[in-house]
Amino acid sequence: MELQCGPAVKSVALQLESVRKTFSNCVVIGDLNLQIDAGEFLAILGPSGCGKSTLLRMIANLAEPDTGRIDADPAAHRTAFVFQDAHLLPWRTVLDNVVLPLELARKNKAESHASAQAILEQVGLGDSASRYPNELSGGMRMRVSLARALVTEPSLLLLDEPFAALDEITRFHLEVRLRDLWQRLGMTVIFVTHSISEAAFLANRALVMTRRGGQIKLDRRIDLPAVRDNGLRSGAALGGEIAILLAAMEEE
Amino acid sequence: MPRKWRTSAKTILPPLIPFVVLTLTGEWIVRAGIVPSYLLPTPTAVFRAIIDNRAELTRAMLKTSGSAFAGFALSTIIGIGIAVLLSSSRWVQRAFYPYAVFFQTVPIIAIAPLLVIWFGYGMRTVVASAFVVSIFPVIANTLNGILSTDPALRDLFRLYDASQLDTLIKLRFPAALPQILTGLRISSGLAVIGAIVGEFIGGDGIGSVIDVARTQQRVDKVFAAVLMASLLGLLLFGLINLVSTLTLRRWHASEQQP
Numbered sequence: 001m002e003l004q005c006g007p008a009v010k011s012v013a014l015q016l017e018s019v020r021k022t023f024s025n026c027v028v029i030g031d032l033n034l035q036i037d038a039g040e041f042l043a044i045l046g047p048s049g050c051g052k053s054t055l056l057r058m059i060a061n062l063a064e065p066d067t068g069r070i071d072a073d074p075a076a077h078r079t080a081f082v083f084q085d086a087h088l089l090p091w092r093t094v095l096d097n098v099v100l101p102l103e104l105a106r107k108n109k110a111e112s113h114a115s116a117q118a119i120l121e122q123v124g125l126g127d128s129a130s131r132y133p134n135e136l137s138g139g140m141r142m143r144v145s146l147a148r149a150l151v152t153e154p155s156l157l158l159l160d161e162p163f164a165a166l167d168e169i170t171r172f173h174l175e176v177r178l179r180d181l182w183q184r185l186g187m188t189v190i191f192v193t194h195s196i197s198e199a200a201f202l203a204n205r206a207l208v209m210t211r212r213g214g215q216i217k218l219d220r221r222i223d224l225p226a227v228r229d230n231g232l233r234s235g236a237a238l239g240g241e242i243a244i245l246l247a248a249m250e251e252e
Numbered sequence: 253m254p255r256k257w258r259t260s261a262k263t264i265l266p267p268l269i270p271f272v273v274l275t276l277t278g279e280w281i282v283r284a285g286i287v288p289s290y291l292l293p294t295p296t297a298v299f300r301a302i303i304d305n306r307a308e309l310t311r312a313m314l315k316t317s318g319s320a321f322a323g324f325a326l327s328t329i330i331g332i333g334i335a336v337l338l339s340s341s342r343w344v345q346r347a348f349y350p351y352a353v354f355f356q357t358v359p360i361i362a363i364a365p366l367l368v369i370w371f372g373y374g375m376r377t378v379v380a381s382a383f384v385v386s387i388f389p390v391i392a393n394t395l396n397g398i399l400s401t402d403p404a405l406r407d408l409f410r411l412y413d414a415s416q417l418d419t420l421i422k423l424r425f426p427a428a429l430p431q432i433l434t435g436l437r438i439s440s441g442l443a444v445i446g447a448i449v450g451e452f453i454g455g456d457g458i459g460s461v462i463d464v465a466r467t468q469q470r471v472d473k474v475f476a477a478v479l480m481a482s483l484l485g486l487l488l489f490g491l492i493n494l495v496s497t498l499t500l501r502r503w504h505a506s507e508q509q510p
Contacts, residue, residue, distance in 0.1 A: 087408065089423070104412045
């Protein structure tokens with residue numbers, strides 16, 4: 001992987017060609033073809049255990065497909081990954097956690113600290129830089145995790161059910177913030193979730209995966225305004241999108 | 253009572269009560285003739301033995317401390333080193349871990365004469381003995397700590413192309429620190445035991461004081477020396493606890509007030 005030394009690209013396009021992955025004779029992803037445009041906000045929706053996370057790990061190069069290929073354009077780009085739980089280093093302060101990716105890439109220390117502090121301001125944690133993860137709430141920890149992912153200015157941001165463990169109000173706030181960050185930074189986002197309303201609210205395009213066999217059940221452009229705020233949540237437009245995704249999920 | 257006094261009373265009083273009760277009971281059962289004094293000395297006799305032999309005991313204590321500390325330091329450094337090597341691959345682990353278990357199962361009293369043959373009479377044998385008995389808990393706990401590093405964090409380091417060395421220093425080692433310290437706590441006590449066993453055979457220190465006093469039927473002096481050895485163990489244990497508090501206090505549940 002040449003993720004760290006590539007030129008700065010804003011976003012990346014991905015091409016998946018007959019990607020297949022099996023675990024002990026069980027087909028997790030079966031001959032999947034998928035084109036993801038640069039700068040897209042894609043949600044992958046499906047029941048638990050349908051292979052969404054495996055797909056995300058293969059895109060991140062953390063797992064290899066058995067057959068098929070995943071091409072990125074440009075090939076040299078930066079990927080960031082946000083896990084289901086924040087997964088911070090508990091022995092490091094908030095700031096030192098956010099600095100970590102830059103530190104591992106041997107970036108200038110003073111500049112790294114400045115960018116980490118700047119990104120913390122963006123996620124609303126500017127005054128918590130010197131605190132330790134165990135002194136923060138779940139929502140704050142997830143924001144630190146998000147800041148750590150964004151500090152490298154990734155052109156591809158992968159999120160694996162990042163808000164699943166949070167209470168609803170916190171989740172709503174973070175969804176609005178994530179959408180806003182995406183609009184400003186313009187990277188490609190792939191967001192894995194099992195929440196239908198979350199997928200509909202966040203994404204420009206949503207995929208519904210089949211329960212078994214790792215196939216795409218529905219590929220839908222979400223027809224909602226570009227700027228999304230909490231007001232949208234009670235509107236009929238979002239309700240309509242949710243109904244369509246729900247119907248596809250229920251056919252399973 | 254000021255709050256500070258009350259909290260220190262809360263920590264000091266509980267262990268003090270059994271001490272006082274046991275001491276008084278010991279004094280009484282010997283004085284009352286229930287147990288003869290050549291089997292169990294009265295606490296006052298032990299105290300007198302400490303005072304009377306203070307020069308000899310202090311000298312012995314310093315000797316034993318030096319050897320136990322040296323053996324324990326070797327265990328810490330070499331034990332962590334071995335654990336890091338073992339953690340490098342499953343294959344290495346399968347090939348060599350069974351031999352590391354040897355340190356755990358070896359009866360130190362049986363190989364101590366062998367150590368004398370190898371290292372001669374004196375401190376080198378005693379240090380070797382302390383080292384042999386105290387290294388395994390360091391290896392086992394460090395290895396376990398390193399191997400149980402959160403897989404998601406390992407993925408994160410892989411995603412950012414972290415070098416092996418960075419992953420070890422910035423992730424695996426700090427993640428394993430609480431367990432490394434658990435290993436060191438166990439090892440610190442074992443190192444003192446190992447040193448004294450070594451001294452039984454290799455001469456010098458508290459071990460030889462105990463051995464000589466035993467042959468002279470000086471039970472009070474045996475107890476005085478044993479008390480010294482326990483103090484030494486406690487000292488090492490306290491040292492590890494201090495390191496533990498200083499390093500873990502900000503982030504690990506084991507060092508935080510409920």
